[in-house]
Amino acid sequence: MQEQPILSVRDLRTYFFLDEGIVRAVDGVSFEVRAGEVVGLVGESGCGKSVTGKSILRIVEPPGRVVGGEILYRPQKVSIQKAQQANGFVDLAKLDPMGREMRSIRGAEIALIPQEPMASFSPVHTIGFQLVEAIRLHQAVDEEEARLIALERLREVGVPSPEQRFHAYSWELSGGLRQRAIIAMALACNPALLIADEPTTAIDVTTQAQVLNLLRSLQRERRMAIIFITHDLGVIAQVASYVVVMYLGCVVERGPVEDIFHSPQHPYTQALLRSIPSLRTPPRSFLPAIEGSIPHPFNRPPGCPFHPRCRSFMPGTCDRQQPTLQPVQGLQWASCFLLHPAPQGR
Amino acid sequence: MGEEPVLVPPGGRAAAEEAAVPLPGVEAKVAEAFYVAPNWKLVWWRFRRHRLALASGAILLLVSVVAAIPGFFATQDPNEAISTELFVPIQAVHLFDGGRLRPYVYGVRGERNPKTLRMEWRIDPSQKIRLRFFGRGYPYSVLGLFQWDRHLLLPEEQSVRVHLLGTDRLGRDQWSRLVYGTQVSLSIGLVAVFLSIFLGILLGGVSGYFGGWVDLVIQRAIEVLQSLPPIPIWMALTAALPRTWSVERVYFAITVILSLIGWTTLAREVRGRFLSLREEDFVVAARLAGCKRRRIIFRHILPTMASHIIAASTLAIPVMIINETFLSFLGLGLRPPAISWGVLLQEAQNLQSIVLAPWLLLPGLAVIITVLCLNVLGDGLRDAADPYH
């Protein structure tokens, strides 16, 4: 049974206005997130997956700006009378990014696990100070109550002897502990949606597995939705139930994790999966790589963004028109002219 | 957006690295030009984009030309005192007359104030003194190479004297003195910085390259020197210079005294660079290839640091210029008959002379403009010195 989504991103566009030109970091991204679902956002570096995450939180920094599309979110706890639509959704793209409404959503409703746990704590403030601050921003509790909540969160994420860590500085903790502390801070106010931006990139593989397990169990306990941003297909296969594949600011394919891994439809997804080494490949054979490199953001190719590197490139079509995301089978969508012939008459 | 790692398929980084190898394409060629350009070229490309620094460089070039051949720009001998022309005000140059390039100044008329018995000068608009370019005037030496008598701007009539920036209490022409002061002040800054660079590279390099107790001793010495208030120290040292010394000896002694503390900043910079470069792959590679220490330092490390050293030195020159001005202003630096900006400003030391002759403050403007340009230029160079960042 399909639940109603809590987040629906529609045709999101986030551009960066630089002196040299406009970088279209996110250029028409659409996907949905349901309560308790883990959505994986995958793509190469620079494909706009992190910017998508930041756009939802509305913390894209100038010269970047959300220029179009809708970010429909259904608040679970806070009520925003002004902007709330009849169906309970709020369009975050229309809110003032620094305004009171958006701030009441950030941290309380949608929380972030950032890329670099090391640098995401202020080095001159204790972990406890930063946790208590996060809690008191959204909950009407006093210092002591906030401290108890903070200790509880630290315990939940498996930080040993939280009373001591409470007074520690981030640089006194090991990488794994720091990541747990960051997760504790993100969970401080029981958010309904967590945006995890490459949460495991900066830590070693063993710790990575522990953190993934922790996130999964926390997610199941709280029925929390997660947008999991990563470039690592292996991680996606472990945690996500739904996958969104991005290339150059566009969604090229999306669908349930099994469909994406077992019957990828878009040539880019296929190429990505081919480059994974498998046990069955004969020894000493070359691993197929995707030819070419990601174009410079100012040199975005016309038409389908992937056509210069595509094996099935159709001259005259792929370099002229831009394909749109359309259903392929079941819940799987892709944007490719191989699957949906281009409209004629151009 | 930040730097993200390339897409890593589960199982291997090697695969991902292969995937990242660029195809030769149009934009790849641009990128290639960027990656194979020598360091100095990259620095220049970046510097070129810094317009303010370029403009400052142009102004400084002009100032340097003045400093190189002050005689050409002067209108009269800078030490010639004309007792009948004390405190003559500025006679501003008008370049165009009736739409044509015919430079002239207005004459001055002096009247003796019956009460104070002082000459009081007034600009006389009825009297036009025509000027001419490249006229013949007093002879001067060009860079000590040959004698010349052409000057940039002179009155058409040889018997008339004009004072473009007025005169001082002894009736000396301030414009000519300023022009000669430029030579001394700029060169003192340059020489002192060269001495500092020498000391700084030597000691900073030694400290950074060898580390250990050598580093410790030199670092402590730098800390001690930097925690001293510089001006009292310089004053005490310059005051100790014998009064009988010649102008040249005092000049040299002052550059030495100035660089005695000045080298510490440069040494710190050099040491920091050395420390980070020592760990760089290309230095490690050179060491593993069996290069001698001397070769590593002179062929690998120093050339890489050159742009940083140039930027740091550019920023050190204005400090030296200001300090020389301070010392000479207080009467402890260069002494007359030597002329520097500080010596000129000594004339404006008290309220009475400034009220009487405000134009005596103008050498200060020369200091400000020069120091300003050097700072902007130095900042531009420093920004450009890190082309990959």
Next chain:
Amino acid sequence: MVAYVIKRLLLLPLLLFIFSVFAFFVIQAPPGDFLTSYIAELAASGTSIDQQQIDALRQLYGLDQPVAIQYVKWVTRVLRGDLGVSLDWQRPNLQLIKDRLILTVSIALLSLLFTWAVAIPIGIYSATHQYSWADYLFTVLNYVGVATPSFMLALVLMWVAFKYFGVSVTGLFSPEYVDAPWSLGRVIDLLKHIWVPVVILGIGGTARLARIMRANLLDELRKPYVEMARAKGLPEWQLVLRYPVRLAINPLISTIGWYLPQIFSGSLVVATVLNLPTIGPMFLRSLITQDMFLAGAIVLIYCCLAIIGTLISDILLAWADPRIRMEES
């Protein structure tokens, strides 16, 4: 923290030794011994001094003994609090310096305060409004501020105040208070005058500090912890003040170490131009009249003030930044 301070304090004796050697060098530097020049000066002004007195002085300073012994004699006297007598002023040096020390230090500290109070808001504004017209304006002003020697500023201000407002900005007291004993009226009068040298001295440092603050804050604003704090839902101004500003100020604290000596240096020249009753003009005069024991004493005092400044900045830094506290202990 305590260990860190103690470690810093242990360096003090060494520094003091080096400075005392230097101060003694200053005393010794002029050709001939100072007594000869003193006698010559007295003779020139018409007073004579009897041989017995000369011999007593010679004995006291050990002028007929090797330099090392002269140094030891001098240092022992200094350690006992005897800085010698000024031959020029005919008064004990300690007393001369003490009178002027309070004013010198107050001007320096007030300048420091002024610098911080003005530079930090400017730096914060410039960094948070990067490339706005106000940022450009501040940048230009900063360059001009750094390039203008403090005495030029003093001269121009003096001239403008006199010419257009008919006021004199020299000195620290109105004529009726110059030699008066300390009283409430004198303090108020002092406050009316002291801001002129304080501002003049502070301008250059303000420009420098504002630039450092802007650059530091721009660096800090790009760091992930700012984004994290924003993602928590913290209001923007509270966020900027609580995290990046706090971190950007830390390196500024260490600038006090070199900035205080700079202020003492600058105040020396400005005080000479503005004719202030501080140590500076006295030092200049002692050097010109070769009153070397006074000059040496003042050099020693300047050095000590500078060390105290460095020490204070070190301690402040350790107090403000837990990382440094950990690293050093």
